[in-house]
Amino acid sequence: MSWAANEWKADLPHKALLKVEELENQLERLKKERQQRQFQLDSLEQALEKQKRKAEEEKSLCGSLKRENQSLAETCEELEKKREKLQHELQNKDTHISCLEGQLAHAKQSLEQETNKAGQLKTELEKAQAEHLEAVKKLEKLTGDYNRLQENGTHQSRQIEGQSEKIKGLQQEVKQLQGNLDRKGHEQKSRQPSGTPGTLFKKHSFE
Incomplete structure (x- = not known):
């Protein structure tokens, strides 16, 4: 002061x-x-x-x-x-x-x-x-596993589609072969003027 x-x-x-x-x-x-x-x-x-x-x-x-x-x-x-x-x-x-x-x-x-x-x-x-970070890491791991499973499923689906196409092709070939066999059977039958049904059946089966 x-x-x-x-x-x-x-x-x-x-x-x-x-x-x-x-x-x-x-x-x-x-x-x-x-x-x-x-x-x-x-x-x-x-x-x-x-x-x-x-x-x-x-x-x-x-x-x-x-x-x-x-x-x-x-x-x-x-x-x-x-x-x-x-x-x-x-x-x-x-x-x-x-x-x-x-x-x-x-x-x-x-x-x-x-x-x-x-x-x-x-x-x-x-x-x-810290708990949130751990949960995020777990989620990322699960997401990666899911993506890998999805990729495997897509690959398997493609393989199945390929096999289905092959099966369809084989079925078509079988139908064609069956048709050819049927035509040959009719042709052979028309060429046989005589003979018993048993003889024709045996001959057709042999051919």
Whole structure:
């Protein structure tokens, strides 16, 4: 303080002056503690924004993380409510410096609890991400197996189609041979003017 600001203290008794200095020191200490609490509040707001961003990112992962995302969203809402409550308390504490220390200790304890919760949520998030990665790998493996089976099935279908074509060709050849045999039988029968049916049958069978 300047000399003009301290002029009113000049006529004070020594004991009163010491008391004034003690009160001024206490006031400065409380102001510093308030600044520290404001810094802690800013850190809490940053942690809140970080948790909000994480919650938004987790919503796009997969359906299995929906419940955890809901939990994160609820946690963010709780943090927002506590932040608003702490902000309101700070505004009121500007007029109640005498009780600032106790309220700051309470807020510090709440901040530590929320920091621990944030650490737990981060651990759960990392675990969920690892499980998601493992599921993606399994899905990729199953997709590869399915594609290979599909290729094998296509190859087998082509082989079956080829065999079917061969069978159709052989059936056609059999029909042609049968037709030729039938024609030869009729020709031989027409060329035989006489003879018993048994003789014709034996001759036809021999030929």
